[in-house]
Amino acid sequence: xxxxxxxxxxxxxxxxxxxxxxxxxxxxxxxxxxxxxxxxxxxxxxxxxxxxxxxxxxxxxxxxxxxxxxxxxxxxxxxxxxxxxxxxxxxxxxxxxxxxxxxxxxxxxxx
Amino acid sequence: xxxxxxxxxxxxxxxxxxxxxxxxxxxxxxxxxxxxxxxxxxxxxxxxxxxxxxxxxxxxxxxxxxxxxxxxxxxxxxxxxxxxxxxxxxxxxxxxxxxxxxxxxxxxxxx
DNA sequence: TCGTAAGTTTCCATATAATTCAACTTTTTC
DNA sequence: GAAAAAGTTGAATTATATGGAAACTTACGA
Numbered sequence: 001x002x003x004x005x006x007x008x009x010x011x012x013x014x015x016x017x018x019x020x021x022x023x024x025x026x027x028x029x030x031x032x033x034x035x036x037x038x039x040x041x042x043x044x045x046x047x048x049x050x051x052x053x054x055x056x057x058x059x060x061x062x063x064x065x066x067x068x069x070x071x072x073x074x075x076x077x078x079x080x081x082x083x084x085x086x087x088x089x090x091x092x093x094x095x096x097x098x099x100x101x102x103x104x105x106x107x108x109x110x111x
Numbered sequence: 112x113x114x115x116x117x118x119x120x121x122x123x124x125x126x127x128x129x130x131x132x133x134x135x136x137x138x139x140x141x142x143x144x145x146x147x148x149x150x151x152x153x154x155x156x157x158x159x160x161x162x163x164x165x166x167x168x169x170x171x172x173x174x175x176x177x178x179x180x181x182x183x184x185x186x187x188x189x190x191x192x193x194x195x196x197x198x199x200x201x202x203x204x205x206x207x208x209x210x211x212x213x214x215x216x217x218x219x220x221x222x
Numbered sequence: 223t224c225g226t227a228a229g230t231t232t233c234c235a236t237a238t239a240a241t242t243c244a245a246c247t248t249t250t251t252c
Numbered sequence: 253g254a255a256a257a258a259g260t261t262g263a264a265t266t267a268t269a270t271g272g273a274a275a276c277t278t279a280c281g282a
Contacts, residue, residue, distance in 0.1 A: 033210035038193060044211055051213060055258060066242055071260055078239060081269075082149060083190045094213045099144035100155055101206040102162065166228060177272055182230055189269055192239075 036098075041085065042076035048092045049074075062091040147209075152196065153187035159203045160185075173202040 032047075034040050049059050049070075056070040063070075073080065073088065089096045143158075145151050160170050160181075167181040174181075183189065184199065200207045 031210055031212045036207045036209040079192050079194045081190050081192050094211050096147040097210045098147040099142055099208045101142045103140050
């Protein structure tokens with residue numbers, strides 16, 4: 001999981017704006033959906049933060065952590081806890097949804 | 112976060128089947144979406160596990176952990192790591208998606 | 223109502239996520 | 253192109269999630 005170039009991977013919002021899933025509510029709401037994967041999560045934080053015109057330091061203040069911590073979250077150096085995710089997106093006034101998709105067939109009981 | 116009765120909170124799949132968001136693909140696919148919150152996550156695991164007709168012990172075997180661990184996850188005694196969530200739902204052959212919703216307006220820059 | 227299977231709880235160890243600080247690098251601005 | 257601002261990195265520390273074992277409780281079928 002370290003094969004990519006690493007130089008600006010920042011594709012999320014821009015690319016995602018196309019395959020935008022939602023447009024449910026009022027005028028100005030955007031929804032970005034993606035398979036839950038660590039890498040993407042980090043990008044998402046960064047994207048939304050930029051959308052909100054905040055520096056890492058400012059976001060850090062909102063949450064109560066150092067800018068270095070935000071940097072780490074965005075660059076997903078690590079596995080992350082749900083609480084952490086919520087803390088961040090709450091500060092960014094973003095709503096986080098989660099969905100589980102099951103194919104009834106797909107499952108073989110035998111192991 | 113400990114005000115409820117605690118006796119069978121198991122509402123997820125049954126209740127959720129109504130406000131079913133997806134129905135995207137082929138015949139038998141179900142999608143359950145919910146606000147990311149710890150409590151609900153545990154219920155979701157339990158629901159899907161039951162859907163798959165597995166005991167906690169069996170699910171544990173699939174993942175490589177003790178049944179007590181599964182119990183803990185379902186009763187969300189703890190905060191949880193993304194990796195753990197993925198491990199569990201992967202074992203349950205469920206696809207996990209994640210979405211972030213932002214209201215452009217909603218944000219006041221001043222703090 | 224007994225016995226078994228399923229689920230829960232507690233105690234404990236270990237791994238690792240969260241975090242800071244400070245130095246460093248990159249980007250931006252003038 | 254120098255100075256300032258923004259972002260990154262590494263080392264160290266603290267907090268806590270993961271996990272096992274075993275004893276316990278609950279559910280459930282005969």
